Amino acid sequence: MSKRLTCDVVVVGAGMVGAACALYAARAGLDVVVVDRGSVAGGTTGAGEGNLLVSDKAPGPELDLALLSARLWADLAEEFGTAVEYEAKGGLVVASSADGLAGLERFADAQRASGVLATPVGADELYGLEPRLAPGLPGAVHYPQDAQVMPALAAARLLRASGARVLTGRTVTAVPRTADGAVRGVRTDRGDVDAPAVVNAAGTWGADIAALAGTRLPVLPRRGFVLVTEPLPRLIRHKVYAADYVADVASDSAALQTSPVVEGTAAGPVLIGASRERTGFDRTFSLPVVRALAAGATRLFPFLADVRATRAYLGFRPYLPDHLPAVGPDPRVPGLHHACGHEGAGIGLATGTGHLVTRALIGDDPYAGREFAAFRPDRFASGDTDRRPAPGPRPAD
Numbered sequence: 001m002s003k004r005l006t007c008d009v010v011v012v013g014a015g016m017v018g019a020a021c022a023l024y025a026a027r028a029g030l031d032v033v034v035v036d037r038g039s040v041a042g043g044t045t046g047a048g049e050g051n052l053l054v055s056d057k058a059p060g061p062e063l064d065l066a067l068l069s070a071r072l073w074a075d076l077a078e079e080f081g082t083a084v085e086y087e088a089k090g091g092l093v094v095a096s097s098a099d100g101l102a103g104l105e106r107f108a109d110a111q112r113a114s115g116v117l118a119t120p121v122g123a124d125e126l127y128g129l130e131p132r133l134a135p136g137l138p139g140a141v142h143y144p145q146d147a148q149v150m151p152a153l154a155a156a157r158l159l160r161a162s163g164a165r166v167l168t169g170r171t172v173t174a175v176p177r178t179a180d181g182a183v184r185g186v187r188t189d190r191g192d193v194d195a196p197a198v199v200n201a202a203g204t205w206g207a208d209i210a211a212l213a214g215t216r217l218p219v220l221p222r223r224g225f226v227l228v229t230e231p232l233p234r235l236i237r238h239k240v241y242a243a244d245y246v247a248d249v250a251s252d253s254a255a256l257q258t259s260p261v262v263e264g265t266a267a268g269p270v271l272i273g274a275s276r277e278r279t280g281f282d283r284t285f286s287l288p289v290v291r292a293l294a295a296g297a298t299r300l301f302p303f304l305a306d307v308r309a310t311r312a313y314l315g316f317r318p319y320l321p322d323h324l325p326a327v328g329p330d331p332r333v334p335g336l337h338h339a340c341g342h343e344g345a346g347i348g349l350a351t352g353t354g355h356l357v358t359r360a361l362i363g364d365d366p367y368a369g370r371e372f373a374a375f376r377p378d379r380f381a382s383g384d385t386d387r388r389p390a391p392g393p394r395p396a397d
């Protein structure tokens with residue numbers, strides 16, 4: 001029989017969000033165990049591009065969390081140096097028409113009131129920032145606070161720095177509760193971990209962990225593909241995306257949506273996205289989606305038409321119906337805390353999420369003084385299931 005473990009808090013999920021929760025909880029003096037049915041960064045984190053963005057967020061609680069997270073990421077970058085491949089390269093949101101540019105500038109005006117640095121870029125300046133952009137574009141908005149990390153490296157580094165015990169290859173099968181309804185840890189297929197607090201950082205499988213604890217969180221998978229080119233010299237300087245990307249992120253549609261997102265990496269390959277569709281956990285390769293990504297990228301950067309793509313991969317973003325994550329204590333189940341539902345922003349929002357969850361774990365109000373109460377896990381009405389699909393082959397949490 002496996003040895004029974006005891007700790008202050010057990011984090012379910014060894015992706016980026018779980019790693020950040022473990023780091024900040026451990027630095028607050030808590031004994032942390034992290035459990036994952038797969039490997040470190042084996043789920044959504046490993047399929048991500050590592051974006052740390054403020055540029056795609058409208059004023060409100062998610063933008064506030066992104067700004068907090070950006071400051072915390074900058075602190076971690078100073079601490080860990082190049083070990084997480086942090087790159088403060090900035091973002092460039094490009095318009096294809098005069099009307100589109102006017103809309104971008106209105107959006108940026110509203111963001112600046114919340115503390116975002118956003119600089120309008122006219123056509124005469126645009127090609128100084130990105131010389132290989134398609135000719136004839138009217139302008140853009142530059143966001144110097146946008147950055148990037150290598151997500152799998154970052155998750156592993158944060159977990160190592162936390163000192164937490166990390167138990168991979170262990171599937172959570174139950175969340176036992178006391179007679180008064182409080183959690184008392186997790187049961188796995190390889191033994192129990194006893195703790196007075198459980199953090200649900202299971203990403204796209206957050207709904208399943210919530211259900212094991214006797215509550216409800218309507219997390220759904222939203223599939224996306226990434227196209228990867230051969231290694232190149234650094235020809236694209238920023239994260240560059242078209243203005244319609246912001247609308248696609250905020251869309252409630254289950255249908256396929258693609259909008260060009262292009263960025264270089266420190267290792268050389270160019271990453272090309274972005275697609276979104278709700279197909280359950282369907283891992284079928286889609287050539288039409290990948291072709292649409294390539295077509296969008298070459299519209300922004302025509303030189304890419306002569307560059308070889310070496311591979312494509314897919315992942316599943318954890319989507320909640322109102323496009324906001326569930327962060328903090330669940331009042332329906334004492335001791336249960338949620339840190340999931342960030343959709344495509346989990347890498348960027350991980351540090352702020354870990355900070356808020358840790359405040360709750362040590363007895364502080366994680367929502368004090370900000371709009372963060374919008375992240376309360378119990379905010380969904382009982383009818384907000386958004387048609388959870390039938391279970392398919394289960395990826396790593």
